[in-house]
Amino acid sequence: VGEPIDRLLDLLDLEQVERDLFRGRNPSRSSGAPGRVFGGQVASQALRAATNTVEPDKVVHSLHAYFLRPGRPGQPIVYNVDRIRDGRSFTTRRVVAIQNGEAIFNLDTSFQRPEPGIEHQLPFPAGVPDPETLHNDPGWGGNDRPVEYRDCPPAPPASRRHWMRPRGTVPGEDPALHACVLTWASDHGPVGAAGRPAGLGHGQGMRASLDHSIWFHRPFDVNQWMLYDLEGVAAAAARGLARGAIFTQDGEHIATVYQEALLRVT
């Protein structure tokens, strides 16, 4: 294992236990909160498991997931795939991630045979500094982590904004693998953004991701700087919702992310 991204790629190389049943390795050290597996890891492995059961000419275009229970580091996670629909244009999969007989996570995801269509997108935000000029690390990006993050200066109404890029190269042109890496990376940021408009600072209170949704709008190469523009949408009842828009440095809007977080102020 050479570059830090290779450790994530290794985790995405699932063992096929049965046709629709996969087992994912799960290191004892995780980049999530102490004692629990990072949600982005479970989400990316679940997406990999779903993709392994889909014809290779179909590409993931959306996923919706719930985090049900904390995953335990150091213990494999089993991914059970339900082939709920195989259509001509679209294929849908449901995945349940299991540890110790309990569902810790579930994912629904949809794949599309690519076809042309009308185009529009969100504008790339104004005044964003180039990643090469930034050195601020939001704390998830230690030199050994699979993805490098560089914080942008505060710029309301954005609740936070950062550049991100794999530490190393994601090989080949398998769009699924690129989507898995982006899924992993997209789980850093939303929880903090969800409480920011109400003044909730970094690390305050008890927080956890409740769900995670991604829509992949366009094909993309994950081996480049990508801007993650995050905005807190609404919060009440100890829950906060964040929106994320992911752009290439060229300004292409490649994905939209939504995540609701538990925000308990203790």
Place this chain on the structure above:
Amino acid sequence: VGEPIDRLLDLLDLEQVERDLFRGRNPSRSSGAPGRVFGGQVASQALRAATNTVEPDKVVHSLHAYFLRPGRPGQPIVYNVDRIRDGRSFTTRRVVAIQNGEAIFNLDTSFQRPEPGIEHQLPFPAGVPDPETLHNDPGWGGNDRPVEYRDCPPAPPASRRHWMRPRGTVPGEDPALHACVLTWASDHGPVGAAGRPAGLGHGQGMRASLDHSIWFHRPFDVNQWMLYDLEGVAAAAARGLARGAIFTQDGEHIATVYQEALLRVT
């Protein structure tokens, strides 16, 4: 059956076939495209089925659904509920809607025991005329439909904007029933909004809802005018994503909706 909303309330009164299995009536005339059941009806019945298996002191706060196959009008739909998690604060349910042995729709939804927390929300849009001053019917609101809609004048960047209110009264204070009615109502609008920024006009091309997500931010009474502010977020590859924000007339942001739609220009 007196008021138009009563017909929807009647459809939400599911037959309990087994503890976690429900059957929903399904009239031969639907408000969806000819020959297929309106997606909002399936979504609201599925949410009802899930809620029927959850302790009454927990309230739905989010749902994520995929439309898999068109439902056939005039034939009951069976809702199979999976109690994937019963937690202390949160409970999660997965529902599969079945007709003729095939899954036509699936829903994941989460319920929360209400607790206090920090608050913020999107601003109520400026320059929205009061519903009482409007008479424009976007076409889904014939006098016999369960919900009345009144179109607002075009106001970019909104892709469309309308007021909506049940035709008749949703009784009692069961938040689940109010959420079911809002879910029904929220499936009118996003498909049109998803293509609007690219100039796709009303009724152009072949369209269908692909998924549907709702986050319910705050408790609400569905018996009032609610503003549905919709914006096309991105489109490419024959798919378009729309965001909806739902406000009370007092300016409370009660829910956020996301829907991706198939947008084939023929």
